[in-house]
Amino acid sequence: MARKKILVTGGAGFIGGNFVQFIVNKYPNYDIYNLDLLTYAGDLTKHKQIEEKKNYTFIKADISDRKFIIELFKKEEFDYVIHFAAESHVDRSIKDPGIFIETNVTGTQVLLDASKEVGVTKFVHVSTDEVYGELDFDPSTFFTEETPIQPNSPYSASKASSDLLVRAYHETYGLPVNITRCSNNYGPYHFPEKLIPLTISRVLNDQKVPVYGDGKNIRDWLHVIDHCAAIDLVMHKGENGEVYNVGGHNERTNLEVVQTIIKELDKSDDLIEFVKDRLGHDKRYAIDPTKLEELGWEPIYTFDTGIAQTIRWYLDNKEWWEQIINGDYRDYFKAQYTTV
Ligand code: NAD
Ligand code: TYD
Numbered sequence: 001m002a003r004k005k006i007l008v009t010g011g012a013g014f015i016g017g018n019f020v021q022f023i024v025n026k027y028p029n030y031d032i033y034n035l036d037l038l039t040y041a042g043d044l045t046k047h048k049q050i051e052e053k054k055n056y057t058f059i060k061a062d063i064s065d066r067k068f069i070i071e072l073f074k075k076e077e078f079d080y081v082i083h084f085a086a087e088s089h090v091d092r093s094i095k096d097p098g099i100f101i102e103t104n105v106t107g108t109q110v111l112l113d114a115s116k117e118v119g120v121t122k123f124v125h126v127s128t129d130e131v132y133g134e135l136d137f138d139p140s141t142f143f144t145e146e147t148p149i150q151p152n153s154p155y156s157a158s159k160a161s162s163d164l165l166v167r168a169y170h171e172t173y174g175l176p177v178n179i180t181r182c183s184n185n186y187g188p189y190h191f192p193e194k195l196i197p198l199t200i201s202r203v204l205n206d207q208k209v210p211v212y213g214d215g216k217n218i219r220d221w222l223h224v225i226d227h228c229a230a231i232d233l234v235m236h237k238g239e240n241g242e243v244y245n246v247g248g249h250n251e252r253t254n255l256e257v258v259q260t261i262i263k264e265l266d267k268s269d270d271l272i273e274f275v276k277d278r279l280g281h282d283k284r285y286a287i288d289p290t291k292l293e294e295l296g297w298e299p300i301y302t303f304d305t306g307i308a309q310t311i312r313w314y315l316d317n318k319e320w321w322e323q324i325i326n327g328d329y330r331d332y333f334k335a336q337y338t339t340v
Pocket of ligand 2: 090091184193194195196198210211212213217218219254278
């Protein structure tokens with residue numbers, strides 16, 4: 001296989017970080033450039049195993065820095081751009097939407113312009129099922145690629161805006177793009193403000209776990225490694241201009257997720273504390289992945305095998321998440337959860 005240059009944005013974050021490790025190890029003949037601003041969500045300690053590898057380079061930069069990004073693309077002439085970098089946390093977007101527009105919309109447009117300028121082989125835009133809005137609790141309904149875009153939070157509205165720009169650059173300029181829309185990811189290196197790692201870390205410390213509202217909201221959980229494999233497939237085989245939904249039919253209520261973790265860790269449900277609901281809290285997400293399966297994708301994890309692997313990882317890697325929960329994150333937690 002010929003040598004290729006791959007730019008991964010947001011490769012110090014949760015999913016981008018897993019993807020960088022996946023692709024650096026899988027394709028020694030690809031040169032991987034990880035571009036990341038290292039916001040609160042980014043950290044490079046996770047890449048200790050690969051940082052000395054010849055095919056890995058880190059670049060600290062802001063995707064919204066037009067001058068820098070255009071010059072970088074002209075110098076490196078990337079073949080593929082896999083775009084993960086984003087502000088990604090719904091609760092933070094409810095408190096402060098501005099940075100979500102700056103990073104998720106303007107930053108994406110800068111990358112599209114740079115990709116157009118040098119003529120990349122493929123631009124893969126990693127988006128979310130949250131752009132479709134919410135489903136009701138009827139278990140026979142799913143998000144397909146044809147579901148109308150109806151985002152409800154400032155986060156999902158910013159992601160939907162970037163999706164529309166990606167589409168427009170394909171339609172107007174013929175840029176070879178794909179958009180992937182995945183359900184909630186979980187797995188190693190998940191930042192401990194999201195439901196699953198928050199629950200694991202708090203249950204291990206015998207602390208209360210905040211469950212929003214009545215805990216009946218449903219999410220469709222996707223192990224991050226299954227997501228990485230999906231992106232690898234789309235990057236190489238996706239038809240230009242197409243959207244692919246990624247999800248493995250692992251629907252659970254939030255309460256079920258929290259109870260599963262408590263049970264696996266042999267603790268008591270008394271740790272559960274119901275707290276004030278999130279504003280505009282989407283009821284249910286559920287993905288129909290048929291189109292991606294037809295391209296050849298098959299997940300390796302069920303929710304049961306994936307959650308067991310994830311809990312084991314958090315037990316074996318305490319130093320990684322303890323440095324986060326003992327740092328600036330403490331202030332965020334205090335401001336977000338007044339009662340817990
Ligand atoms: P994350 O918040 O863990 O990581 C985001 C990364 O982007 C961080 O390393 C951060 O430093 C970097 N970043 C932020 N602003 C930047 C900027 N201006 N320039 C350069 N880098 C910047 O996010 P994640 O959970 O890994 O999500 C990755 C992508 O997947 C996002 O686009 C998100 O919308 C999408 N997604 C995530 C989920 C999920 O469950 N986590 C689900 C669906 C879609
Ligand atoms: P989250 O992990 O923030 O992902 P998203 O908002 O992108 O779906 O939340 C997952 C679900 O868990 C969501 O329905 C909100 C709920 N939740 C809680 O009940 N308590 C919490 O402390 C958090 C962070 C989330």
